[in-house]
Amino acid sequence: MSTFKAPKGTYDLIPPYSAKYLAVRDAISGPLRLSGYGYVETPGFEDVDLFARGVGESTDIVTKEMYTLTTKGGANLALRPEGTASVLRAALEANLHKAGGLPVKLWYSGSYYRYERPQKGRYRHFSQVGAEAIGAEDPALDAELIILADQAYRTLGLRNFRILLNSLGDKECRPVYREALQAFLRGLDLDAETVRRAEINPLRVLDDKRPEVQKQLVGAPMLRDYLCDACKAYHEEVRTLITAAGVAFEDDEKLVRGLDYYTRTTFEFVHDGLGSQSAVGGGGRYDGLSEMIGGPALPSVGWALGVDRTVLALDAEGVELDIPPTTSVFAVALGEAKPVLFGLVTELRKAGVAADISYGGKGLKGAMKDANRSGARFAVVAGDRDLAEGVVQLKDMESGEQSPVALTDVVALLRTKLA
Numbered sequence: 001m002s003t004f005k006a007p008k009g010t011y012d013l014i015p016p017y018s019a020k021y022l023a024v025r026d027a028i029s030g031p032l033r034l035s036g037y038g039y040v041e042t043p044g045f046e047d048v049d050l051f052a053r054g055v056g057e058s059t060d061i062v063t064k065e066m067y068t069l070t071t072k073g074g075a076n077l078a079l080r081p082e083g084t085a086s087v088l089r090a091a092l093e094a095n096l097h098k099a100g101g102l103p104v105k106l107w108y109s110g111s112y113y114r115y116e117r118p119q120k121g122r123y124r125h126f127s128q129v130g131a132e133a134i135g136a137e138d139p140a141l142d143a144e145l146i147i148l149a150d151q152a153y154r155t156l157g158l159r160n161f162r163i164l165l166n167s168l169g170d171k172e173c174r175p176v177y178r179e180a181l182q183a184f185l186r187g188l189d190l191d192a193e194t195v196r197r198a199e200i201n202p203l204r205v206l207d208d209k210r211p212e213v214q215k216q217l218v219g220a221p222m223l224r225d226y227l228c229d230a231c232k233a234y235h236e237e238v239r240t241l242i243t244a245a246g247v248a249f250e251d252d253e254k255l256v257r258g259l260d261y262y263t264r265t266t267f268e269f270v271h272d273g274l275g276s277q278s279a280v281g282g283g284g285r286y287d288g289l290s291e292m293i294g295g296p297a298l299p300s301v302g303w304a305l306g307v308d309r310t311v312l313a314l315d316a317e318g319v320e321l322d323i324p325p326t327t328s329v330f331a332v333a334l335g336e337a338k339p340v341l342f343g344l345v346t347e348l349r350k351a352g353v354a355a356d357i358s359y360g361g362k363g364l365k366g367a368m369k370d371a372n373r374s375g376a377r378f379a380v381v382a383g384d385r386d387l388a389e390g391v392v393q394l395k396d397m398e399s400g401e402q403s404p405v406a407l408t409d410v411v412a413l414l415r416t417k418l419a
Helices: 018-033 048-054 060-065 084-093 139-156 174-185 192-200 211-216 229-244 307-317 338-350 364-374 384-388 410-418
Strands: 045-047 068-070 076-079 104-113 125-134 161-167 263-271 279-285 300-306 329-333 355-357 378-382 391-396 402-406
Touching: 018 104, 018 125, 018 139, 018 307, 045 048, 045 084, 048 060, 048 076, 048 084, 084 104, 084 125, 084 300, 125 139, 125 307, 139 161, 139 229, 139 263, 139 279, 139 300, 139 307, 161 229, 174 192, 229 263, 263 300, 263 307, 279 307, 300 307, 329 338, 329 364, 338 355, 338 378, 338 410, 364 378, 378 384, 378 410, 384 391, 391 410, 402 410
Parallel strands: 329 355, 329 378
Antiparallel strands: 045 076, 068 076, 104 125, 125 300, 161 263, 263 279, 279 300, 378 391, 391 402
16 A cells, blocks of 8 residues: 555545546536637646735635745745636736637636635535636626526536525625625624624625524625615626526525625525535626736626536436446457457547557456456457457457457447447
8 A cells, every 4th residue: 555645635536436527527618618618727826916816815715725835936826726816817918808809708627725624525625617707797698607507517417406696786885785784793792803804804704604603693784785776787687587598596695605806796506415515616796806916897707616516416416427438349369469459459549439458468258357347338359260360259248249250340340339
């Protein structure tokens, strides 16, 4: 056994379980690729200030959870705890907002890092697929992203998830609500850290999961009562478009999400089969984030869906994904037939057929065990006598039937059978 183990709160993805993660990533990104979203990939670490400004200095992510480091040159970096700030930084740096019509539509997939207390569904290293629509203020974009996420989940076979929806207002109406909420919070019996948070970003106190805090929040002023007419109209149009698409959602007046940059539309996907870590994804509109990190005004909206938690949600519902076997044809070479069958496997791969061959000089019994373990639909078996006759034995691994096939015909025949 190796002396080393994966760090606490992390995991290794290994076959065959890793195939489910790949299938989830493909399913989530599929609707995005069909809707004008192009792929973007950013570094695993960024300037600390990018997240301090964008995510928010009062958030747990910045104050407690970021992995930070100082380079030999003295630069302060952080492993990325989320994707939106990095993607927006990359879009601004590449001047994508100046290249043509807006919005700039981008999707991404990668690993993210937060120093948290590990538990099922909450890791220190986790995987997400995200999407961002940068540079346009349009309720249809908000609705589009919610609908695409819903479509992705339903394509995977998930059914028992809920969409929570809220509006956080904008720079016109939220300050008024902020003052009213702060006045209410000052009258509560809160610990020093929560009091500090209430002064910096009081909306985040509403997101506090501790029962002793939630109990005191009964009767707190609600944001819906402070929304300006423009925000009310915007939110109602988002709701109308989602409803027209046949996507069910629940209004959640306490939904604020854990990041400071959200404005107006905010939403979350939750699955009740996951216990305390019920959120499988979420997002919202972040109209001021570009200016926060030094860019021009670029109203934007996006989401990130957790691959890890989506897999757990599939497991909770007992959903089995239709994942094709990694090998369709397995070659078993006997005697001196190895070079010929190795060449045949290469031809099959070039023809787009997933093929493998037994290695290590095993006999027929051991090689056929390899063929069974591979999950291959067909086995191609050949020895010296077969090759002398110009044939191979093609075995159907499901029925057990075996018949000779001319070596020159086997690639075309297998492509037809596997089509």
